[in-house]
Amino acid sequence: xxxxEQSPQFLSIQEGExxxxxxxxxxxxxSLQWYRQEPGEGPVLLVTVVTGGEVKKLKRLxxxxxxxxxxxxxxxxxxxxxxxxxxxCAGDTSGTYKYIFGTGTRLKxxx
Amino acid sequence: DAGVIQSxxxxxxxxxQEVTLxxxxxxxxxxxxxYRQTMMRGLELLIYFNNNVPxxxxxxxxxxxxxxxxxxxxxxxxxxxxxxxDSAVYFCASRQQGNQPQHFGDGTRLSIL
Numbered sequence: 001x002x003x004x005e006q007s008p009q010f011l012s013i014q015e016g017e018x019x020x021x022x023x024x025x026x027x028x029x030x031s032l033q034w035y036r037q038e039p040g041e042g043p044v045l046l047v048t049v050v051t052g053g054e055v056k057k058l059k060r061l062x063x064x065x066x067x068x069x070x071x072x073x074x075x076x077x078x079x080x081x082x083x084x085x086x087x088x089c090a091g092d093t094s095g096t097y098k099y100i101f102g103t104g105t106r107l108k109x110x111x
Numbered sequence: 112d113a114g115v116i117q118s119x120x121x122x123x124x125x126x127x128q129e130v131t132l133x134x135x136x137x138x139x140x141x142x143x144x145x146y147r148q149t150m151m152r153g154l155e156l157l158i159y160f161n162n163n164v165p166x167x168x169x170x171x172x173x174x175x176x177x178x179x180x181x182x183x184x185x186x187x188x189x190x191x192x193x194x195x196x197d198s199a200v201y202f203c204a205s206r207q208q209g210n211q212p213q214h215f216g217d218g219t220r221l222s223i224l
Contacts, residue, residue, distance in 0.1 A: 042215025088154065
């Protein structure tokens with residue numbers, strides 16, 4: 001059973017569109033991270049959220065941690081081809097900074 | 112900073128052979144992680160070390176897998192004997208301390224024929 005489910009699995013959109021991807025679990029997380037991974041490379045950390053209801057912004061990316069700390073969302077405004085990649089969420093349930101990764105959302109932004 | 116360095120980048124070998132994957136963490140980082148990524152199972156944590164000591168190896172699939180960290184600047188993940196189902200991309204990551212970000216290497220793409 002996958003601890004962290006991400007949706008959608010695949011998303012193909014046109015440049016300039018907005019999108020939201022989701023990360024859901026039945027477990028409570030002490031912290032949750034979002035990564036982006038490009039082909040042939042390792043994941044790169046985008047953000048860490050630790051407080052229920054927390055919202056963080058990174059340029060056109062907005063990250064939200066659910067109030068109950070069981071879910072998170074990533075919203076991208078005016079997507080660009082450079083946003084193409086695999087987006088992974090990762091949660092720490094034990095407070096030991098050992099992160100379990102989600103199933104991933106593969107995003108393709110078409111020019 | 113050179114980042115986390117993994118070698119080889121690609122490995123193709125026949126089943127039954129021993130495979131050794133190598134990782135050099137970022138200098139000064141005291142935690143090291145080995146992950147495996149496949150389309151079916153995503154990114155799975157295999158084992159992690161703190162200060163060269165294995166802390167949690169519950170993700171290691173079976174006895175054919177072993178990992179060592181003889182010093183702060185080097186770790187190996189060994190598969191013996193290898194099987195086709197071991198084919199995956201294996202990532203190493205390091206971290207300075209508990210609440211600091213993990214930095215991933217570019218992975219080793221392993222194909223077992």
